[in-house]
Amino acid sequence: MICSPQILSNSETSPQVASVRKTTVLDVMRRLLQPKNMMVSTPLDRTSAHCYIAIVNIIQGEVDPTQVHKSLQRIRERKLANFIPWGPASIQVALSKKSPYIQSAYRVSGLMLANHTNISSLFERTLKQYDKLRKREAFLEQFRKEDMFSDSLAELDDSREA
Known part of the structure; x- marks a missing residue:
């Protein structure tokens, strides 16, 4: 199953919002893992332990690689993503710059491509x-x-x- 949620965070459109809190890379990566942001709707089965096979996050915008590293550590510490036991338990991250040709009000945006065992319920x-x-x-x-x-x-x- 390839789930691809997309998160756009807006911290520059309103000076009031930007002064209160800027959206961090961790916020975007955490939102990408939330089931409500998935494009595929599968039932949440609490009795079976479904898990991720692979995850790739594409983060676009003003991002510092140290923020990405800290975010990955926090996600691992909080166990926000369960992985298969027989494979690597890591989230691959690709950083990309904003396009100079497209005006965007978003400072940071993210896209996650994931392969998850819960696709079996859809089948x-x-x-x-x-x-x-x-x-x-x-x-x-x-x-x-x-x-x-x-x-x-x-x-x-x-x-x-x-």
Whole structure:
């Protein structure tokens, strides 16, 4: 599963907001890990221990590499991201500069690409929906019009097993 939340932090649009608190790299990286910012909606199952396989954060803007290092340490200390036990438990970070051609009101923004084991619940849900439709033989007339499926629909069932 590739989850890609995107966080934009605005600390320059209002002088009042900027004087109160500037958004840090840690704030952006922490928000990227929050489930509400994911583009894929999977149910939170507290009984099973789903975890990250890999994470890449792309941080754009005015960023100091020491801030990134401290942020990664804090995330590790607070155990905000659970990783698979058989692989490296680290978040890869790529820093990028702002584009000089695009005006942005955001000081720091972030994008996370993640591979997570919770995608299995999405596949299970899709299979259940397929089984219901297959049982009712819904939408199969379009397949039967094709030469490949004119004799049987075994190809669909084989694909389900994969």
